[in-house]
Amino acid sequence: MNIKLLKLLSQDSRTSTADLATMLGMSEKDVCAQIAEMEREGVIRGYKAVVDWDRLDNAYVSAIIELKVTPKAGLGFEDVAAKVMKYPEVESVYLMSGVYDLNVVVKGKTFQEVAKFVAKELSTIESVTSTATHFVLRRYKELDVALLGSGKDERGSYSF
């Protein structure tokens, strides 16, 4: 796998294949072939914009839900994870070390909607023994991108 190529794509997936080829000292054809290969292998799963939703009036709200789960014999946590991730409200699901088991990021239009989803859906899944909901109040940094600060270059325009 071409780690450098992946790093560049994860920094900015809209970089043209011509520019990627130049930066990596490869032919554009090889870059395209490697990207296609990584997509086929499931190493690259998608390309998305990093959005600062807080800049919109009807920004969505999100919450991190800690789930404690009784794992099923023979199936471990995957059975319940599979159930949780099917909901479109669920943005991500991670199996965690430590005091709880699944970390679930949930989004919704309002706090009420998210709270209702947790109470009606997540907490009623069999083998989920408890939930703890933490609402996100403000996003400062998202996927490596700072959402706070002007991003102005302190260096000015010229120096030797």
Added chain:
Amino acid sequence: MDYSKILSPTVQEIKPSGIRKYFDIADSMEDVISLGVGEPDFPTPWEIRKAGILSLEGGKTRYTSNRGLEQLRREICHYVNRKYSLTYDPATEVLVTVGGSEAIDACVRAITAPGDEIIIPQPSYVCYEPIVRLAGGVPVIIETRAEHDFKLTPEDLKNAITPKTKALIMPYPCNPTGGIMEREDLEAVAEVLRGTDIFVISDEIYAELTFGKHPHVSIAAIDGMHERTVVVNGFSKTFSMTGWRLGYACGPAPILQQVTKIHQFAIMCAPTTAQYAAIEALRNGDEAVANMREEYDMRRRLIVSGFNRIGLSCREPLGAFYAFPCIRSTGLSSDEFCERLLYAEKVAVVPGTAFGQGGEGFIRASYCYSTAHITEALRRIERFLKTL
């Protein structure tokens, strides 16, 4: 009061930088996109900053020895030894200075008697010529050429030497040209200098920023050159520590002893906090530097290929973090090109002539910027070229 009678004629005769006017124009504009700065965009690596903070928390806020912290001088000696195979005694052959600039200034002052000629290859960093003049010396300029990748050739050096020649300033890897001197190039220069009394001040501030299979070679590591060279280096470019103001000079003890005298009376000692941070940089900074270098290298390829694509011929710079494309095809002078580009497309680049008359026909474009920034700047320059 007639201040011109108060001020020293030597100082008054030094011309202010020609790019001053661009500063003012750019400052009055919105949305200027600059390729104009000579400093890294990366913040100083966190562990290095932390070492500075810890030294402050520990109350280490006093003067250090004039030469700099002994521990730091030892680390500098280890560092230049493992990187460039140079051997110096930390007690007598190293001086920690306020940036590489102070080291250059103090070295030039230490060796220059009135009327001494100091050879300066150009295009090169802007400070050498004024420093030589302030020291009472006479700058002798060698114009390096694009067809030689802006290297100093032994022929040009020989032609510049006179009985009054005291020293040669070696500005490699070179700001603004990106030129480097490889071992065989240095051998040829050394061949000219060995057996003379000409001294070398080698400004190696960009030593860690060379690309491809071209690791930096110090001229002091060439046979017979150690005794006739002061190597100047620093932390600004390598470790992205410009604001910390820390550099150093390594050279023969009798020279360094006098340089230290100047430093002692003018400066006392380099900033203490910066010195503690620098110890961490030299000990554990290699990985951070390697990561930055890799990033610069990708940007370098991007900007060089970009200039060539849009019709400004650009040789591959092998060192520092500047591209130095030729703009002669536009029929404009460097100065006109930079001014018109700034007004038309709000892109800030530096005319080659800011680095000596030999820079006419070239512009300096720094690639200390994100790839998105570089791409946008190139797009604007391409649009500008189409209007010519």
